Amino acid sequence: MNTATIPNSPLPNSLRTQPDERGHFGQFGGRYVAETLMPLILDLEREYKAAKADPAFKEEFDDLMKHFVGRPSPLYYAPRMTEHFRAAAAAQGKPENGAQVWFKREELNHTGAHKINNCIGQILLAIRMGKTKIIAETGAGQHGVATATVCARFGLPCTIFMGATDVARQQPNVFRMKLLGAEVIPVTSGAATLKDAMNEALRHWVAHVHDTFYIIGTAAGPHPYPELVRDFQSVIGKEARAQLLERTGRLPDLLIAAVGGGSNAIGLFHPFLDDTDVQMLGVEAGGHGLDKEHAASLTGGKPGILHGNKTYLLQDEDGQITEAHSISAGLDYPGIGPEHSWLHDIGRAKYLPITDDQAMEAFQLCCQLEGIIPALESAHALAALPEVAPKMGKDQIIIVNVSGRGDKDIFTVAEKLGVKL
Amino acid sequence: MTQRLSAAFAKGRPALVTFITGGDPTPDATPAILDALVAGGADVIELGMPFTDPMADGPAIQAANLRSLAAGTRTADIFRIAKDFRARHPETPLVLMGYANPMVARGSEWFAAQCADAGVDGIICVDIPSEEDPEIGPALRAHGISFIRLATPTTDTARLPAVVDGSSGFLYYVSVAGVTGKQQAAVDSIKEAVARIKSGTDLPIAVGFGVRTPEQAAAFAAHAEGVVVGSALVDLVAQHGADAAGPVRELTAALADAVHNAKALV
Known part of the structure; x- marks a missing residue:
């Protein structure tokens, strides 16, 4: 069943060609966002398609993966x-x-952690789109640290939304983010954890769509985020x-x-x-x-x-x-x-x-x-x-x-x- | 159903659209506050369905959502409040406003049927853009409930037809890119935006986000068919709790007076 030379390009009826053009994986996924964000989401989709087809984008991503992230991992x-x-x-x-x-x-x-793989990809997209500010949500702080890291590397200002409960239980990562030059905003609504940090990041984004890129930390959120995070990971x-x-x-x-x-x-x-x-x-x-x-x-x-x-x-x-x-x-x-x-x-x-x-x-x-x-x-x-x-x-x-x-x-x-x- | 909505925007003067969160501070307190809105002269009532994660709302309406849920407000309470309102006020259009998940939790067909049964005229859903219309739009239209969409400063002319398609009642123009109750748009930007949207639809346009005082409401009303006021009323509920009906009625009357006479200012 398993041989040494198994090709790895998608087959007909492949499970690897999701999502569909509307960003749906079967009944899941989609773009359930406020109208204010919708045009930006569509821009991001266009820009991501262009980036995928651009050898220079892949080359820069691969180069950073090798020399900055230290890939391949063993x-x-x-x-x-x-x-x-x-x-x-x-x-x-x-x-x-x-x-x-x-x-x-x-x-x-x-x-x-693996979080850096995605952050490298998204910050390259942000720069392609001419965005000058970066925001992100974080739970444990790993994604916040990874985002603050790429922001320092590329010289973009970085704001991290983090539930106040998580700020209290993840102090070392909060300090890491600050060392890397990020501003950490404790979010006190709800249970003050990851879900609330994401709500607050979305509220900030909707008011700053013109110049701000939101680096989402996981393969979720509105299309095309689940697809592009997956691709980078x-x-x-x-x-x-x-x-x-x-x-x-x-x-x-x-x-x-x-x-x-x-x-x-x-x-x-x-x-x-x-x-x-x-x-x-x-x-x-x-x-x-x-x-x-x-x-x-x-x-x-x-x-x-x-x-x-x-x-x-x-x-x-x-x-x-x-x-x-x-x-x-x-x-x-x-x-x-x-x-x-x-x-x-x-x-x-x-x-x-x-x-x-x-x-x-x-x-x-x-x-x-x-x-x-x-x-x-x-x-x-x-x-x-x-x-x-x-x-x-x-x-x-x-x-x-x-x-x-x-x-x-x-x-x-x-x-x-x-x-x- | 849409009859009541179209009548509200056909009075020969701008309409005042008012928002409060259902169940805030308690489900029992809401009917008196709704009555105060009507008595004050509101032309359309938006009743907010509380949600745990109101990510398009500023601090005032976020807090109202949490107060309502903490008081134990259920979806069934919202429909009961709506149905009783319809019995007391046969002519005043009532719109439910909220987030997608509570609307689709039992299926969009169930939700639309409940709306029809309760005498609800329309729905505003923050996080179902036109791209995801199949999620709820067909069920609402089948039951004669208006699907009221939002247009924003980022909705360009190319996108507008998609936003308008399948919507009815009125179009809600969100005047600032941001959350509810925060900053206010410049009147000139409203004038320009409404004119642009007018070229793409015959629907009445109500302008909202950040309108707090009668003066602001009048300035916006001069350029649109309606003005939406939410956070300022919700703030009164926060301040006065179960005794909010009086203050809500006073502010609504001042807003209504300003909005209804706004065109005379231009």
């Missing part, structure tokens, strides 16, 4: 993690089981696919990635969508459990409209948005990118909720067995391994996207473990 075989789940399989009476675990090391990128999956083929001569059996908005997951999944033997698992934040507070939009929500797109949302029967909860600030959002909603509905990818406690366990396991401190977001992806690795054969291969490093999370983890720093 694809790493995780021997002790693999052995750990083989031992678990044997203990379950299945000594022949235990898949090989590989990590895509996005945490080694400049700024410590697809460098993850393209590299992983080529790297594994080169190392093993075959494709993986399973991809695992954490899903908040879902940009690291769609970046890994998308280049494999037409590889029918490759299965995909998106891991949602199950918080305290699905019967309590959580952030699992697909498993615990239903389709609705928020922040410019139609997608699965946590909401009540009146369509009021309910507050999300996750130990990971980056997953603490009541929605998900529209392409994931579509992949979920057509069954091409599966989605699994993982609780705060499961993520904490996986976080520590990864530190101890592989010498890698993962972000709490990525720890959610790692926490799916006990569910799947012991059930798979030893010759099978899992790639987990380690989307970010966990230095930013050590305070949250210490608190959860009852350790005073």
